[in-house]
Amino acid sequence: MFDGSPEMDLAPEERRARLRLARSARIGPVTFHEALAHYGSARAACTALATVSEASIEREENALAAAGGHFLVFGDTLYPSALAALPDAPPVLSAVGDPTWLGRPTLAIVGAREASLAGRRFAADLASALGAAGFAIASGLARGVDAAAHEAALATGTIAVLACGVDQVYPPHHAALQAEIAARGLILSEVSLGAPPIARAFPRRNRIVSGLSAGIVVIEAAERSGSLITAQRAAEQGREVFVVPGSPMDPRYAGSNGLIRDGAILVRDANDILNALGRPSSVRQASDKPKEIGNDAGAARIVQELGAVPTAVDELVRRCQVSAAFVAEVLMALELEGRLERHRGNRVSLI
Incomplete structure (x- = not known):
């Protein structure tokens, strides 16, 4: 269970400097990483580039904590490694929940x-x-x-x-x-x-x-x-x-x-x-076998005419040569089975 405190490998001063640098004007993710590489640390980069004070960072940190969150800073133990490998990895993430x-x-x-x-x-x-x-x-x-x-x-x-x-x-x-x-x-x-x-x-x-x-x-x-x-x-x-x-x-x-x-x-x-992904599994999927809508040939024809592309109900009546009432009855049965989706313009499609 997460106790609400991020694990940190960064020294507190460097971590706070990274927050200041990340929140400074004209410092995007790529510039942030370039600055770290050029100056060797965020503390050194802040001397030249930071436009945000420590007090401002402390206010945001307190407000985030009040909202039930905390910062994940690039370099923290819990910062995701897959994300950290990107050239434009976010310098800081606000997190609410369990990191x-x-x-x-x-x-x-x-x-x-x-x-x-x-x-x-x-x-x-x-x-x-x-x-x-x-x-x-x-x-x-x-x-x-x-x-x-x-x-x-x-x-x-x-x-x-x-x-x-x-x-x-x-x-x-x-x-x-x-x-x-x-x-x-x-x-x-x-x-x-x-x-x-x-x-x-x-x-x-x-x-x-x-x-x-x-x-x-x-x-x-x-x-x-x-x-x-x-x-x-x-x-x-x-x-x-x-x-x-x-x-x-x-x-x-x-x-x-x-x-x-x-x-x-x-x-x-x-x-x-x-x-x-190289993780074979026997995850069970919902059956694709159609459910029966009775044995009536007219009902079967209506189902056959339907597909993923929406079709006008009037067109179904014309193609299947059955009454509008019968089409409505079959469509209602399909809808109750969760197999039909209705669209604007009195059109329907199979799910």
């Missing part, structure tokens, strides 16, 4: 904010299976795929990386989920307390999500999805990129399918990921 999760092997799951029900369910199934196999699940606490993965991994370990201060909640309706992750997993951010979620912070956040992980899984990435930026950073960092494929007619999968075309690993279930 010992950073010692677990980690996989990231990312994807669409406006994910389909099928996408969210697949994300949850993967997170549960990978968690059962011993992986912590990292993501960005966004709507859709991120939230589904975090929720499913609460019991086995999840790490949420924010693009705002750890004392902020974004999106606002994730307040309960963020609190649950803080209590059972770990919340991380490289920005200061009180920092709002501005646009340029999200790509920087994404490099941390991928940097913590042995690989990332992409679910429902459209052609210009932010998930593609995360996948690109993961590849640059030498991480595996796993992608769940989708219909070429569904724009929600245009980016995903492009990643597979360019060499990403196609994923059908958790075993595909574990095998690629």
Whole structure:
């Protein structure tokens, strides 16, 4: 059990100097590491470069402690080694929760904010299976795929990386989920307390999500999805990129399918990921065998006409040459079985 105090290999003076340097104006992650290499220590670099006082750092440290958190500084024992190896490793991370999760092997799951029900369910199934196999699940606490993965991994370990201060909640309706992750997993951010979620912070956040992980899984990435930026950073960092494929007619999968075309690993279930990482497993997956919707030939025809791409209900009536009432009855049965997703414009698809 974590006692709330970070383990430190750094001398206290050097650790405080690294905090000052990291929070100084015009000192980004790359400049921070260049300054350490040039001056030999943060204490020496602060003499020339620091624009933040020790008192300012102490105020932020006290405020972070009051919020239930603490700093993880580059060089601390609990600072994740996978992240530390990157040339743009965050100089300091604010952490709320148990940082010992950073010692677990980690996989990231990312994807669409406006994910389909099928996408969210697949994300949850993967997170549960990978968690059962011993992986912590990292993501960005966004709507859709991120939230589904975090929720499913609460019991086995999840790490949420924010693009705002750890004392902020974004999106606002994730307040309960963020609190649950803080209590059972770990919340991380490289920005200061009180920092709002501005646009340029999200790509920087994404490099941390991928940097913590042995690989990332992409679910429902459209052609210009932010998930593609995360996948690109993961590849640059030498991480595996796993992608769940989708219909070429569904724009929600245009980016995903492009990643597979360019060499990403196609994923059908958790075993595909574990095998690629050299950790073969017999993780059980939900059966793909369709459930019976009666023996009526008309019902079977309706199911045959449905697929992952949304189809208009009126079109189903026309193609199957059955009554609208009968189509509605079959669709209701599919929905009750959890096999149907409804879309705007009176369109439906199979999950």
